[in-house]
Amino acid sequence: MRDLLLPLTRAYARPASFDYAAWLSAEFKAPLTALYVIQAFLGGPVFDSPAVISDAIEFLREQRRAAGEGSAAFGDWAQRRGLDGYRWQAVEAPYEKTVAAAADWHDLVVLEADEGNECADVTTLGQLVLTCRRPCLVVRSAAVFAPPRRIALAWNGSAECVRAVRSALDLLQRAEEVIVLGDVGLSRPRGCGSPPGGITAYLESKDVPLSASRHRIDSDAAGESMARAAADAGADLLVMGAYGHNRLSEWMLGGATRHLLQHSALPLFLQH
Structure with missing residues (x-):
């Protein structure tokens, strides 16, 4: 960075x-x-x-x-x-x-x-x-700044999530704890080059301090579920891939990214 x-x-x-x-x-x-x-x-x-x-x-x-x-x-x-x-x-x-x-x-x-x-x-x-x-x-704008020591990482195996992880790696490595939201077993589609051992092994190989706790996300209300899980984990920052589905339909129908942009009190690290 x-x-x-x-x-x-x-x-x-x-x-x-x-x-x-x-x-x-x-x-x-x-x-x-x-x-x-x-x-x-x-x-x-x-x-x-x-x-x-x-x-x-x-x-x-x-x-x-x-x-x-x-x-x-x-x-x-x-x-x-x-x-x-x-x-x-x-x-x-x-x-x-x-x-x-x-x-x-x-x-x-x-x-x-x-x-x-x-x-x-x-x-x-x-x-x-x-x-x-x-x-x-x-x-x-009205947030009270806190250094990102406990970071929530939303993971669904998408290309956007992979880019978010790579872009935020310096921050993830400096954190005291990184909590994964979602299913760590999810990987990218066949042929897309998922890291050996999955996302957990990749983050551990990069000296990211992973938390043992995991938080599932309700896919039917992903935005609300991610915001709630990040708050429950005491996170200072939420890292996520933005617009993982059809961008027009997600934006028009009020998808997870739009919900978090509009309602999340946490700072959001977003990568499309």
């Missing part, structure tokens, strides 16, 4: 995603890029009459001023957190496409979850998880 991306649309807010990004940057000595994406009319005036045009222009000017002034504020915050490598980048462009493009140059994207912010609601988060091509760490 060498480069971290922290997208934002509010120059001075410091939600819990910032705490997580700071911890990751310090723990892995990974440079942190704060990407401030200016959205011309995000949260601005409603265009119901010509009189609001001047207000809209002023709103955009305020965002642009914040882009310049926010750099110094972010630098002060990063120095107070003891970060060595950090930078501020401001871009005026569509949010989702900008973040997805920037993600290609980073190893992990740290995202804020906040239903009151249209760039951090469940729909936008879902699209970013699908299009970033990088693992995403989603943190509820």
